[in-house]
Amino acid sequence: MKKVEHLDIANHTEYVVIKEAAEQIENAYDPDKAIRTILSLISRQMGLNRGRILLQDGDTGYLHTAYSYGLTADEISRSRFAISEGISGKVMYTGTPTIVSDIDKEDDYLFRTVDRSTLPEGKVSFIATPITRNNIVIGVLAVNRLANPRRSLDKDLGLLKLIALFISEILAVNAMIQRQTQILKEENEQLRSMALGQGSQYGIIGESPALMAALNKVGRATNTSVTVMLQGESGTGKERFSRMLHLASHRKDGPFIAINCSAIPEDLLESELFGHEKGAFTGAIQAKQGKMELAHHGTLFLDEIGDMDLGLQAKLLRVLEDRTITRIGATKPIPIDIRIIVASHKDLHEQVNNGAFRLDLFYRLNVFPIELPPLREREGDIRLLARHFLNQANQEYSASAIFDPEAMAFLERYDWPGNIRQLENIIKRAVLLADKNRLISSKLINHIISEERGIVRGGTTPAAVTQPAFVATHIENVQPATIPQNVVPSPQPIAAPAPQLESYATHEFVDPIPGPDEKRAYWKVSENEKERLQQALEMARGNKTRAALLLNMTPRQFNYRLQKLGM
Template identity: 50%
Template sequence: MENLSSPLESDVIKAETDLTVVQEAAKLIGHSGSPESAITGILRLMSQMLGLNRGRVLLSTPDDSALHIQYSYGLTPEERKRGVYSFEEGITGRVMRQGQLAVVQNIDEEPGYLFRAVDRMTLPDGVVAYIAIPILEGNTPVGVLAVNRLRMRPRSFSADLVILRILATFIAQIIKINSLIEERTNHLQAENQELKDALQNQQTNHGILGDSRAVQDALLQVTRVAKTQVTVLLTGESGTGKERFSQILHLNSARKEQPFLAINCAAIPDQLLESELFGHERGAFTGASATKPGKIELASGGTLFLDEIGDLNLELQSKLLRVLEGQVIQRVGGNKDIPVDVRIVTATHKNLQDAVNRGEFRLDLFYRLNVFPIHLPPLRSREGDVRILARHFLLSANREYGRYTLLGNGVMERLESYSWPGNIRQLENVIKRAVLMAEDGTISIMDIEAILRQESTISRHLEAGQQSSADPAGPTSFNSAIAPGSGGAQNTSSPGPGRPYSWVRADEASELTDALQQTGGNKTRAAALLGMTPRQFRYRLEKLNMNNGAEPGPDNV
């Protein structure tokens, strides 16, 4: 007697088969090395286990309003090549255009069926059906999943439609994931190529990132004067990289094997600056328990860089003039001339001629310093360099914070259109904050606009005469436009701009609290969000009695 399965047993077998197909298709999503192998594997399962044959996935390209067979199982290369449809053609084009599935019970009786990819003679002699399912990303059709099947089969069309909808969703996810991977890969390849080109030019540019004519002119002047003993005055706005250019001058001079020291005249109180520059004898003042040589003496044989020379008081200006004229110093508390051999390079963002006219700067010292002035261009005048610097700072910030962040659409164009009153240092600060604020690994145009609005407020404070040096919790230094591995010395005593608040205001409390909440209590990241250094941020917490209320984070537990 023939053993026939009951209808109930048959339904159970079909359900188990469908479940197996779904499980195996899900495995393909996670384990296949490419969309080709994953989608082709799903189409093979449909054919071998469900009888849904000649499966094909048709996709369109952004620059072509037509569907092409991108993936298939059971089609020859020639059939795939022929399978091209406009959105206005055939059943497939209609499904793509309308986003609705189509079931053709008999392809021989359907005038809209074109037989373009697969010739009728290739198909079985019986009644052949055609099913096309839209592949959706959200509610938007991005492609079509299509199959042929024999009409007269024990398996119902409704069962096929259920499983095809599920598999079309899987295929949509594979396509989306692959698209994101390609987008990020292309993005990173473009970034890496730009950085590679910039770093290949590093030797020519002496470690300065940037190919603009303005930077090349400044570098040319520095290298021309480096071999001489002429005193150089570097002028330009804050954050243009004056210390780095002074290092380049030193490294291209005959003194390159000797010390390079740097000091920021605006960062040290007047009563301490003299001792820092000239040194002191034992007992010269309270706390002077031992003789200490100053920066000028320590830099003998090499180069001393004096940043913000315009902030030097008149008494120290007189003593510096003696060094320039006679190459001798006297330590504080001493009366013995000590010979030195030091090249002094100075820098300022101020107009020293105006300071001379106001009686704030010695005319004779100005003439001594201004023998060979070199003006460093602001970032807004360095055409094309914002892009290179932004990529560099993004890479550095990702490494520092352990992130994998990319720039979203329109962000680079917005960065290039901004005026950057704080120049390179400000750009670095903005990129760091953007990396911390970015969601889903992408810096959006909204993130950048929010940060730049805050930066514009800071710029207005600067224009009103507020100076960051007035902050008792002065900021730490930043490296301006120094490429990785450039070998540039760092001056830990030279402050960057940080946030130019002269006083701690009571209304800052809510802003500090919001930043702490956004960063889970991490004070270092909260400071970066607000454009402050960690030291400035903690100083404000202390002054506003907020230390006890700060939520614990990785750096304050």
């Protein structure tokens, strides 16, 4: 009778252990806690002590104790086995459970994890069973057991096999959770990168592929020291991009200093950049730090770098090479730690060919060029930008203007020679001029744009194209440095009237919304254009960018015709 009662109690205890161990599967998100709880159960309830889960190290291939109960930190650190080494290694290698009834009589039992002196005197057993997943051994569950005449070692092994299944499930569920978590992290990182890439926190609005391509390059250059050259038409947001490069980098806590090289007279630009000592020149009544010195540990943005004179270019090259500056009137160089970002709306390749820009400096600056797309190539962004500028203008002027549908369609069809700067300017004026219903109509926008008639990309006007006297004067005023070395200037000024050159794009500014047929005229090429293109090249002395402006074309349109006509 007592034996039956004892069996009932033992079976009930085993049932409770199995039930509570199975419940730990739902805690697989925290495998350390779940597995430790199971090992604690079998130790306290079943006398299966010092339980450990040995898993294979992905780098070394050795088994190591990943989870345990009842082991010290030192014992855990010693618990490392090569595959097939010791009892645990053999179980991992063969996938076969092993019972060592008396560890003192087993040569393969290494006493590496738990020293014999730590264990109680008398007979101590060791049981190890593989942990499998999809018929692949992924680890080993091992325990020590004191002599227990009431339970057979085989029965304990049966229980451990079941426990090993639970642990396998916990590890598998946790691995799945980790994979899903990693996927979510990657997706969140992608969303975060997209948010960063969109540049909205830096005031860069848009989601067009052309803008995303530029922002992707910005992201690649953010945390490097590489010199970045921003290229693009006037009004494409070069300074805003340069600020983004600064604010998204590790230099964000340092100064950001921007200087427009074309806005400062040549004789003052050197002092502005490098600074000067007291008495270095007339009027230098005290020493002054230059912009480069002030930008120490930060970023210096040099806009319109193409307008810098050749002498100053040589000094900038020295700064890039030596990372030092010397004030005007000083002899001691000052080390500086700055990142330089440059920008130009000019074609610096053309400037180099013309002798207006140093080739060695060009290569120093053009390490990582980023082309900023013009607004007309940013499909879908005009609508976003227009609404953004409208909200800004309404807040600034305490207004409540809105676009009518035709106005938005008008904005999206217009070619925007002045890019984002022009769009913002026109919308601000439209908010101030909106009718009493605060409605911005397409007629109002057309009127505002018509007032700007004659303004084209690059600063050339249609009048310049059709007036021979202007053309002659313009070419005579070209500085010697801009003339290619292999071109011999004519000793006589161009006195004869130049032939009138027909503009290909005048309709762009006469009618702000050219029709489809007129748009196609940009790219239609015929053989009788050769003479006109050749005349423009001769008048511009081989400068294709200037020749394009003489014909009121973009350089891309001009080069397209040259290629099509085999010129």
